[in-house]
Amino acid sequence: MLRIPGMPLLPGTLFREVNKVYYPKSQTLLNFRGIPMLSDRQHPMPVDPAGAVVDISCPPAAAHALYPPRSGPRLPPWLAYDKKVLSFRAYFKQTLQENFHAPYMVRHVKIYYYLEDGTLEIHEPKVENSGIVQGCVLHRQRVPKPPPCENETLSIIDLNVDKTVLIFDRNYHIVDCDRFTRNFLNKRGIVVPDPVMAAIDPAEAVRKRGQVRASNPPEKRHPFAQFLKYDRQILKFQAYWDDRTDMGDVRKLEVCYYLADDTIEVKEAHIRNSGRDGPTVFLKRGRLQREFDGMLLPGQQTPVTLLNVLGSARNVRYCIDPLNLGSKEILYYSQRDLQIGSVLNVYGRAVVITDMDPFTKQYYRDHYGIAEFTPIPMPTRSDVCKPYDKSGRMLPPFNGWGSYEDSAGNCMSIVIKRPKTDFRKFIKFDRYVLRFGAKMLSTIRENCERIFVISYYMSDDTMQVQEIAVRNSGFLGGVFMKRTRVLMPGQEKFSCKQPQYYRPCNFFIGGTMSIKDFIFHLVSADEFTLMYMEHHPEQFPHCNMELILEKVRKALEPRMAQFVSSCVPDCTDLEKKMEKRTVFVSFESLKGALVALMGNTISDHEIISLCRHFSGEQAPPNACARDKVRASAHLEIKRSLWNGRDELMEHFHHINPTNKPFLPEAQVRSTLRGFRMPFTLELIDNILSVLNRNDCDDIEVCDLMNFIDVSCTKGCDMPPINYAFELCPKLPFQYKGRVVDFGCLLKALNLPLNLPSSKAQPTNMIGDARILPPSAITDC
Numbered sequence: 001m002l003r004i005p006g007m008p009l010l011p012g013t014l015f016r017e018v019n020k021v022y023y024p025k026s027q028t029l030l031n032f033r034g035i036p037m038l039s040d041r042q043h044p045m046p047v048d049p050a051g052a053v054v055d056i057s058c059p060p061a062a063a064h065a066l067y068p069p070r071s072g073p074r075l076p077p078w079l080a081y082d083k084k085v086l087s088f089r090a091y092f093k094q095t096l097q098e099n100f101h102a103p104y105m106v107r108h109v110k111i112y113y114y115l116e117d118g119t120l121e122i123h124e125p126k127v128e129n130s131g132i133v134q135g136c137v138l139h140r141q142r143v144p145k146p147p148p149c150e151n152e153t154l155s156i157i158d159l160n161v162d163k164t165v166l167i168f169d170r171n172y173h174i175v176d177c178d179r180f181t182r183n184f185l186n187k188r189g190i191v192v193p194d195p196v197m198a199a200i201d202p203a204e205a206v207r208k209r210g211q212v213r214a215s216n217p218p219e220k221r222h223p224f225a226q227f228l229k230y231d232r233q234i235l236k237f238q239a240y241w242d243d244r245t246d247m248g249d250v251r252k253l254e255v256c257y258y259l260a261d262d263t264i265e266v267k268e269a270h271i272r273n274s275g276r277d278g279p280t281v282f283l284k285r286g287r288l289q290r291e292f293d294g295m296l297l298p299g300q301q302t303p304v305t306l307l308n309v310l311g312s313a314r315n316v317r318y319c320i321d322p323l324n325l326g327s328k329e330i331l332y333y334s335q336r337d338l339q340i341g342s343v344l345n346v347y348g349r350a351v352v353i354t355d356m357d358p359f360t361k362q363y364y365r366d367h368y369g370i371a372e373f374t375p376i377p378m379p380t381r382s383d384v385c386k387p388y389d390k391s392g393r394m395l396p397p398f399n400g401w402g403s404y405e406d407s408a409g410n411c412m413s414i415v416i417k418r419p420k421t422d423f424r425k426f427i428k429f430d431r432y433v434l435r436f437g438a439k440m441l442s443t444i445r446e447n448c449e450r451i452f453v454i455s456y457y458m459s460d461d462t463m464q465v466q467e468i469a470v471r472n473s474g475f476l477g478g479v480f481m482k483r484t485r486v487l488m489p490g491q492e493k494f495s496c497k498q499p500q501y502y503r504p505c506n507f508f509i510g511g512t513m514s515i516k517d518f519i520f521h522l523v524s525a526d527e528f529t530l531m532y533m534e535h536h537p538e539q540f541p542h543c544n545m546e547l548i549l550e551k552v553r554k555a556l557e558p559r560m561a562q563f564v565s566s567c568v569p570d571c572t573d574l575e576k577k578m579e580k581r582t583v584f585v586s587f588e589s590l591k592g593a594l595v596a597l598m599g600n601t602i603s604d605h606e607i608i609s610l611c612r613h614f615s616g617e618q619a620p621p622n623a624c625a626r627d628k629v630r631a632s633a634h635l636e637i638k639r640s641l642w643n644g645r646d647e648l649m650e651h652f653h654h655i656n657p658t659n660k661p662f663l664p665e666a667q668v669r670s671t672l673r674g675f676r677m678p679f680t681l682e683l684i685d686n687i688l689s690v691l692n693r694n695d696c697d698d699i700e701v702c703d704l705m706n707f708i709d710v711s712c713t714k715g716c717d718m719p720p721i722n723y724a725f726e727l728c729p730k731l732p733f734q735y736k737g738r739v740v741d742f743g744c745l746l747k748a749l750n751l752p753l754n755l756p757s758s759k760a761q762p763t764n765m766i767g768d769a770r771i772l773p774p775s776a777i778t779d780c
Contacts, residue, residue: 077118086159089108091173115156161192176196236360238255288344290337336368354377432457439523446473452466462485466480508542552749594607608737624728655671
């Protein structure tokens with residue numbers, strides 16, 4: 001096969017050799033050491049010393065003319081200049097024979113030069129209503145130069161700005177080029193001049209002068225053009241019709257003016273329980289006449305007038321009056337006639353416009369310059385009934401059948417409907433359960449020793465009471481009350497008022513509640529309940545630290561010295577000693593001091609919240625072992641055959657162009673989840689907990705990459721486990737508030753102590769902290 005140098009392997013560029021008669025086939029089998037085998041070796045491609053692979057059979061054609069010797073592209077042109085095109089803007093003049101105003105016409109084109117094969121293409125942009133065929137002027141091909149160089153083709157040296165090129169007996173004058181073309185030619189040493197002005201089309205210049213000279217004709221309103229411009233645009237006005245007769249009333253109306261066809265429609269807004277529950281259309285959509293003298297009889301209004309009617313009933317000859325004498329011009333209402341305060345004659349009914357909507361106000365402000373839109377009050381009758389107040393409706397008393405909501409739904413509508421549940425609340429608080437430990441208050445001694453658990457479900461405000469079985473107590477235990485809503489005590493059952501049920505704010509440690517005629521005393525709560533109540537102090541006033549501190553501050557202000565002495569028996573020079581060391585007191589001592597001074601004004605839950613807020617205990621350190629977490633991560637990586645470590649490192653370089661050694665935890669977490677690493681959410685939390693961090697709690701990137709690297713080191717064997725519980729047990733810190741930081745509490749109260757000073761005595765010390773039980777006499 002013969003091949004044209006510089007052309008890619010495309011159909012039409014290969015030719016068959018006529019003189020070739022021997023067509024050998026490549027050897028596919030070989031004998032290696034007496035063993036026949038398949039020869040699948042590939043011959044290596046020729047490599048250039050510069051490092052680029054070249055094709056000997058396709059040398060760069062006409063590309064070396066732009067470069068010094070041995071400095072041109074070493075790749076074939078079809079590969080080096082693939083998808084690189086030079087674009088020029090040009091024009092040519094076409095002679096006109098029929099038009100005497102202009103001897104020629106200027107046509108603008110775009111010249112594209114493809115660098116990969118030296119082909120040329122000319123395209124003329126289409127212009128609407130030009131009357132000529134536009135589009136592709138010259139298909140992509142190599143263009144020969146004009147004589148006497150017809151054996152050569154046009155190259156990029158022949159194309160430049162402010163240069164005329166002869167292409168197939170037509171002169172194209174180049175006026176400009178794009179930015180890529182200018183940069184490409186400048187880098188190759190070709191100077192590109194500045195853009196030049198294109199020639200002016202004489203016919204277009206004459207046409208523009210004629211448009212300037214012509215006077216502005218009056219605007220013609222075409223119905224279809226008006227419909228397209230103002231479709232779905234309606235001017236709405238508030239109006240009324242004063243029909244206060246013996247059986248009439250003031251009718252509230254809405255006037256709609258359609259800009260698409262200048263029609264008017266009037267709707268009526270019925271008042272509730274007015275007796276007019278029929279159609280709301282007061283006037284059907286149509287053009288409204290200005291003057292109305294009564295209904296015309298049949299034949300009084302005709303489109304044409306007939307003259308000289310001759311003949312019988314079958315053979316009739318007549319003549320139409322061309323002047324239409326005797327007809328009366330009918331005037332219709334337009335948008336100029338509709339303003340606030342205008343009175344419309346709607347077929348004998350005086351309709352007064354009182355107000356308009358915002359769109360109508362903006363329309364009149366833009367088109368007519370009206371800025372004042374003061375509404376007019378609508379008259380009312382003295383005997384008009386008051387508007388219906390739904391909130392003041394009294395329902396019949398509850399009869400005890402079903403629930404109150406069922407009875408209310410039966411009274412509100414004829415068709416009985418099921419009471420609606422708050423689905424959003426159910427989705428938000430699903431599985432949110434507040435659990436409290438309680439004891440029964442009873443005159444029977446055995447009942448006082450029973451232990452109960454009261455569960456409050458926040459998704460639907462229901463309660464459940466379970467009894468804890470105690471051995472040899474005589475009570476089986478189990479479900480004491482099924483899950484249901486419980487009414488608050490002190491309400492009348494069969495009444496018209498909506499009953500009140502127990503809410504989360506009614507639960508607190510130390511409070512009592514009446515459930516099904518049984519009185520329970522709340523004595524404790526689980527950790528989740530205490531944490532939830534502390535995180536939502538706006539719903540639970542017994543956990544609002546600001547209110548508690550304010551209450552304690554007002555109660556202890558006159559007796560601050562007595563409070564401190566009851567918590568710390570020997571408290572002389574306590575202020576000076578707290579500056580050097582930390583003072584702790586137990587929960588029992590602080591509770592006894594507060595109860596002794598405040599009595600029943602402070603609840604047990606408030607004391608517990610205060611001690612938990614100023615707790616001196618610390619949570620235990622993280623129980624995650626780095627070796628076990630790393631072994632678990634390597635096990636998951638090997639089991640899923642994940643090998644995207646290089647892509648992960650590249651992404652870190654992309655989001656961290658300055659190569660910061662530490663990144664925020666949220667950014668690292670989103671990256672690990674975005675790369676679909678074979679880690680569960682619990683395992684990702686464990687990995688991030690054992691990585692190196694800085695003072696700002698940011699994660700070290702290099703430590704993370706070395707942590708998930710399975711190629712350098714071999715991790716220890718790790719059996720498959722449940723990463724949510726077994727790898728790093730996450731036990732809640734349940735012993736919060738047993739020891740109180742007394743110094744922080746005194747600083748929060750911000751009250752003068754007024755304590756006496758004396759000599760220091762020996763104390764029980766544990767490091768820098770000291771435990772001061774109320775019974776021990778220690779130095780503060």
